[in-house]
Each structure stands twice: as structure tokens, then as C-alpha cells.
Amino acid sequence: MAQLLRSTQWEALIRSKPLAVGLGFVSHLILNNGEWDHSSHLICSFWIVVFGALAAVEYTLDPSIVGAIQVSGTAAALYFGSLLTSILIYRAFFHRLRKFPGPFGNRLTKFYSLKHVFPNFRLYENIEKLHKEYNSDIIRTGPRELSIISADAIPIVHGAMSKCKKGSWYDATKHIEGSSTHTTRSKLDHKERRKAWDRAFSTKSLREYEPRINRHAYALMTQLKEQASTKTSVRISDWVNYYSFDVMGDIGFSRSFGMLEKGKEDELITLLHKSMEPVSIFGHLSWGLSLLLRTLGSPEMMQFMAWTSKVLRERKKIEPKENDIFSWLLNPEDEDIPLQLNADSRLLIVAGSDTTAASLTWLFYELCKNPDAFRKLQKIVDEIAPGKSFLDAEDLANCPHLDGVINEAMRLHPAVPSGVQRETPPEGITLPDQTYIPGETLIWMPMHTLQRDARYFPSPLTFMPERWTDESPEHIVDKRAYMPFSTGVYNCVGQKLAIMELRSVTANLVRTFDMQFADGTKGDKVETDTRDCFTLNVGALDVRLTPRDGEK
Numbered sequence: 078m079a080q081l082l083r084s085t086q087w088e089a090l091i092r093s094k095p096l097a098v099g100l101g102f103v104s105h106l107i108l109n110n111g112e113w114d115h116s117s118h119l120i121c122s123f124w125i126v127v128f129g130a131l132a133a134v135e136y137t138l139d140p141s142i143v144g145a146i147q148v149s150g151t152a153a154a155l156y157f158g159s160l161l162t163s164i165l166i167y168r169a170f171f172h173r174l175r176k177f178p179g180p181f182g183n184r185l186t187k188f189y190s191l192k193h194v195f196p197n198f199r200l201y202e203n204i205e206k207l208h209k210e211y212n213s214d215i216i217r218t219g220p221r222e223l224s225i226i227s228a229d230a231i232p233i234v235h236g237a238m239s240k241c242k243k244g245s246w247y248d249a250t251k252h253i254e255g256s257s258t259h260t261t262r263s264k265l266d267h268k269e270r271r272k273a274w275d276r277a278f279s280t281k282s283l284r285e286y287e288p289r290i291n292r293h294a295y296a297l298m299t300q301l302k303e304q305a306s307t308k309t310s311v312r313i314s315d316w317v318n319y320y321s322f323d324v325m326g327d328i329g330f331s332r333s334f335g336m337l338e339k340g341k342e343d344e345l346i347t348l349l350h351k352s353m354e355p356v357s358i359f360g361h362l363s364w365g366l367s368l369l370l371r372t373l374g375s376p377e378m379m380q381f382m383a384w385t386s387k388v389l390r391e392r393k394k395i396e397p398k399e400n401d402i403f404s405w406l407l408n409p410e411d412e413d414i415p416l417q418l419n420a421d422s423r424l425l426i427v428a429g430s431d432t433t434a435a436s437l438t439w440l441f442y443e444l445c446k447n448p449d450a451f452r453k454l455q456k457i458v459d460e461i462a463p464g465k466s467f468l469d470a471e472d473l474a475n476c477p478h479l480d481g482v483i484n485e486a487m488r489l490h491p492a493v494p495s496g497v498q499r500e501t502p503p504e505g506i507t508l509p510d511q512t513y514i515p516g517e518t519l520i521w522m523p524m525h526t527l528q529r530d531a532r533y534f535p536s537p538l539t540f541m542p543e544r545w546t547d548e549s550p551e552h553i554v555d556k557r558a559y560m561p562f563s564t565g566v567y568n569c570v571g572q573k574l575a576i577m578e579l580r581s582v583t584a585n586l587v588r589t590f591d592m593q594f595a596d597g598t599k600g601d602k603v604e605t606d607t608r609d610c611f612t613l614n615v616g617a618l619d620v621r622l623t624p625r626d627g628e629k
């Protein structure tokens with residue numbers, strides 16, 4: 078072998094600089110086709126093997142470690158130099174998205190987005206600034222990625238007939254837990270699996286869950302009364318978290334997580350939030366997130382996944398008296414739990430708890446910030462079933478002003494603020510204004526920015542529940558721009574349940590208490606500590622709750 082390698086031709090080939098440069102260009106041609114985001118670990122391993130082997134061969138020819146490192150190092154420098162030069166020149170000047178405005182750095186690499194993530198971990202705010210800076214509805218936020226804030230584009234990107242599919246972002250944890258109904262990128266697989274979820278959230282099923290929602294909302298009020306009687310400051314953001322977790326435990330798995338009862342931050346909530354933290358930094362850098370999870374891993378994510386699978390295993394062993402969500406998802410004939418249902422158990426808890434808790438926290442923040450809106454809501458709620466000690470879902474099913482408060486809080490503070498990733502079909506899409514978006518482009522439509530756009534919601538930064546009722550409908554120009562639950566076939570399956578929860582907690586809280594920011598605070602932590610981790614990790618909200626005279 079060594080003899081063979083020692084032939085002059087081989088020696089020349091191994092040390093050939095033009096060859097290393099040429100291979101760099103060829104690699105770019107290969108990498109430019111297809112999707113490699115979740116193969117980054119394989120590609121890196123391949124490079125390590127190739128350049129390691131080159132050093133080994135060189136050592137065989139000339140047994141000098143320094144020489145071997147030099148030859149391999151030079152080849153690597155030339156190879157990566159030409160690969161990177163080729164990629165950067167192509168992305169900067171020849172890429173199919175070159176006509177779209179945006180920061181130059183974002184054309185070259187998604188790493189540049191990290192600049193927009195730090196220091197506040199709220200990418201959506203910084204993307205909004207970029208739309209303003211470039212005065213454009215469409216900006217380039219990555220080499221093959223656009224951010225679009227046009228209501229006209231929503232049906233084409235997200236609508237029921239859209240040809241767009243979910244982008245590579247959804248595959249980040251596929252190697253660990255397979256795909257959930259939410260993360261599967263196959264339209265057919267999603268359609269099949271979504272049928273069971275739709276049954277779990279049908280009107281009939283929701284009616285079955287109602288008493289359980291009432292029970293937990295009642296437990297929340299009882300705990301808050303206890304807190305209010307002994308403390309001048311109640312961390313309401315924590316309490317709504319306990320509530321939303323307990324509801325999910327009960328309706329999802331027929332068990333209580335007992336968080337309202339314990340009344341303290343459960344390790345699981347900490348775990349969930351920690352497991353979502355890498356997403357705040359790498360959320361928009363799919364291959365980076367994938368590489369991170371495959372190399373360094375995320376112990377918190379693994380622990381959280383192990384816990385949700387355990388919850389599901391325990392649920393499978395019991396025969397609940399009342400149907401829960403997993404009554405619709407589990408097949409009693411399956412002996413083992415299919416991997417995909419483990420992913421769905423995590424989906425249910427993440428999608429159903431944090432989003433609802435974040436929405437409630439922001440809603441109470443807005444009510445404290447706008448005392449007139451608080452009093453008006455209180456007055457309206459007082460008129461609903463005045464003789465009852467507790468308002469249940471049925472009492473609250475028809476109160477447009479209450480719904481206006483909820484919609485307005487979710488308009489200003491959507492729980493998924495950066496939107497969701499979609500990818501255009503190979504032939505591309507054409508927007509109503511005739512803008513052509515080429516194929517295989519990743520698109521984000523940030524709800525935070527769309528829902529604060531004065532073209533669609535005049536006086537966009539004003540908290541105005543009346544825009545959703547007969548009182549001030551002219552303050553909604555284009556309702557399509559309101560999509561906190563997303564829209565189309567992938568929209569939130571739990572939205573009706575979420576609305577029931579929001580109604581129940583909001584109405585019962587305002588009729589039981591007067592509420593204001595805790596002394597010396599103005600909800601500042603919610604403003605400063607909230608992080609965008611796909612869903613929001615909301616900062617703490619401390620309020621003063623005063624039981625009302627003649628409280629119902």
C-alpha cells in the first residue's frame with residue numbers, strides 16, 4: 078500500500094493544491110442542492126475523517142507528524158477557503174433571493190441572526206425593526222429565508238389550500254423522539270394524525286372537559302384568595318402556569334399534576350423552560366440547533382421527554398372514568414406506545430400549558446396597565462349571572478367584551494410571536510401583488526409584527542377590546558392579520574379549549590378581585606425578562622389582589 082502511494086502521481090495528487098480548491102467548489106455545488114440542515118453532524122464527521130485520513134497517508138509517505146499536519150492543514154485551509162468563498166459570493170450576489178432587501182450579513186449566513194437575538198432574546202422585536210428600517214413587507218433574514226408581514230400573503234403561505242409545507246426547523250428533535258403531529262413535515266402523515274386530535278377537540282369532547290376546567294379555575298381562585306389575604310404581592314404569572322399545567326394533566330392524561338395545590342414552582346416547569354432555552358438562541362438556525370442537540374445535547378430536554386413519556390405510560394395503564402385527550406389518541410389494541418405518541422405527549426404539555434399561561438400573564442399585565450379597561454370588564458362580568466358564586470364555561474360562552482379583552486391581549490402579545498416556519502414548493506409561489514418567491518425558500522410571518530401593523534389594526538399599540546365588538550369595529554381593517562393560533566390545516570387544534578380556559582380564569586378573577594401592579598412595580602419584569610423560545614418564556618408578573626366588597 079505504502080509502495081503504491083509512494084508513486085509520484087499519488088504523491089502529487091495528495092498534495093495537490095488546485096485539487097483541494099476544486100473540491101471546495103464541487104462541495105458547494107453538492108451542498109447547494111437538497112436539504113442538509115439535519116445532516117450537519119454527518120458532514121462534519123465526514124470532513125474530520127477525510128482530513129484525518131489525508132494526514133495518515135502523508136505520514137505513511139513521510140513519517141513526520143509536523144509534515145502530516147502541514148499537508149492536511151493546507152489542504153483543509155484551501156478546501157474550506159474555496160468552499161466558503163464560493164458560498165459567500167453566491168449568496169451575496171447570485172442567490173435566487175438576491176432582490177429582497179435585508180442586512181448584508183443575513184444574506185451570507187444565518188449566524189448573523191444571532192446579532193438580532195442578543196441581547197434581549199426577543200428576535201421578533203428586532204425583526205420588526207428591520208422591516209421598518211428597510212421599509213419593506215419582505216426582508217431577507219437568512220441566505221434562503223424571508224420574513225413577510227403582508228396580510229395578503231397569509232392565505233398563500235398558511236391557508237388551507239397553500240402549497241407551502243413545514244420547513245426544516247420542525248425536524249430539530251426528530252432524531253430523538255420521532256415526529257409529533259406538530260413536527261411531522263409530511264402533509265399526509267399530518268392529515269391522518271390530525272383526525273384523532275380533531276375528535277379530541279370536537280364540540281362534544283370539549284363539553285366533556287368543561288367541568289374539569291371549572292374545577293381547576295375554582296381551585297385557582299381559592300388559592301388566590303388565600304394568597305391575597307396574606308400577601309401584598311402575588312406572582313400571578315406563576316399561578317396561571319400551575320393552573321394551565323394542572324388542566325393539561327387532567328384533560329390530557331386524567332391525572333392532576335397537583336401544582337395548584339402545592340403552589341410552588343414545580344421542577345417540571347423549570348425543566349420545560351430550560352429545555353426550550355436553546356431554541357431562544359438557535360431557534361432560527363435549524364442546522365445549528367440540530368448540531369447542538371446531537372453533540373452537546375440538552376439534558377433538560379431529555380429529562381423533560383423522559384418525564385412526558387412516563388406520564389403517557391402511566392396513562393395507558395388506567396381506564397379513565399371520563400374521556401381525556403389521550404382517550405382519542407391511544408389505540409387500546411397497541412401493546413406498546415408508538416414512538417410518535419411519546420412525541421405527542423410532549424407536544425400536548427408544551428403546546429397546551431405554556432401558551433395559555435403566557436397569554437393569561439400578558440392579559441393581566443394589560444388589565445393592570447389599563448385600569449379603565451379593567452373596571453369596564455369588571456362591570457360587564459358583574460352582570461353575568463350575578464347570583465352565582467362561580468362563572469362556568471356556559472355562563473361565559475356569549476360575552477363579546479370578554480372575548481374582546483382576550484383577543485386584544487393575544488393581538489398585542491401572541492404566545493408564538495415569531496410565527497411558524499413554512500417552505501415554498503419547488504416551483505415557488507406568487508403573492509397577490511405579483512411578487513414571486515422562489516422555490517425552497519423558508520418563510521416566517523411574525524405574528525407579533527403583523528398584529529401590530531397600523532394598516533390592519535389602526536392605533537395598533539393601544540389596548541382596545543372594543544375593536545373586537547360593535548363599539549369600535551373600524552379599528553380592525555383586515556382580520557386575516559390576526560392569527561395567534563396560526564391558520565390553515567396546521568392551525569392550533571386546542572384553540573377552543575384555550576379560549577375556554579382564558580375566559581374562565583379572566584372572568585372569575587375580575588369579579589373576585591381588584592387588581593393592580595404590585596407596589597413599586599409596573600410589570601417591568603414581563604417586559605424585560607420575556608424570551609422568545611418559539612413559545613414565550615414570560616417574565617414574572619407581580620400583582621396586588623384585593624378581594625372585592627360583597628365578593629360574589
Ligand code: HEM
Pocket residue numbers: 258259260271274424425428429430432433436491492493497498561562563566567568569570571572574575
Ligand atoms: C393561548 C393559547 C394557545 C396559543 C396561542 C396556541 C398557538 C398555537 C400555534 C400558533 C400553533 C401552530 C404551530 C405551528 O404551526 O408550528 C399551535 C399548534 C398546536 N396547538 Fe396550540 N396554542 C394555544 C393553546 C393550545 C392548547 C390549550 C392546546 C391543547 C390542549 C394546543 C395544542 C396544539 C397542538 C396539538 C398544535 C399542533 C397542531 C397541528 O400541527 O396540527 N394549543 N398552537
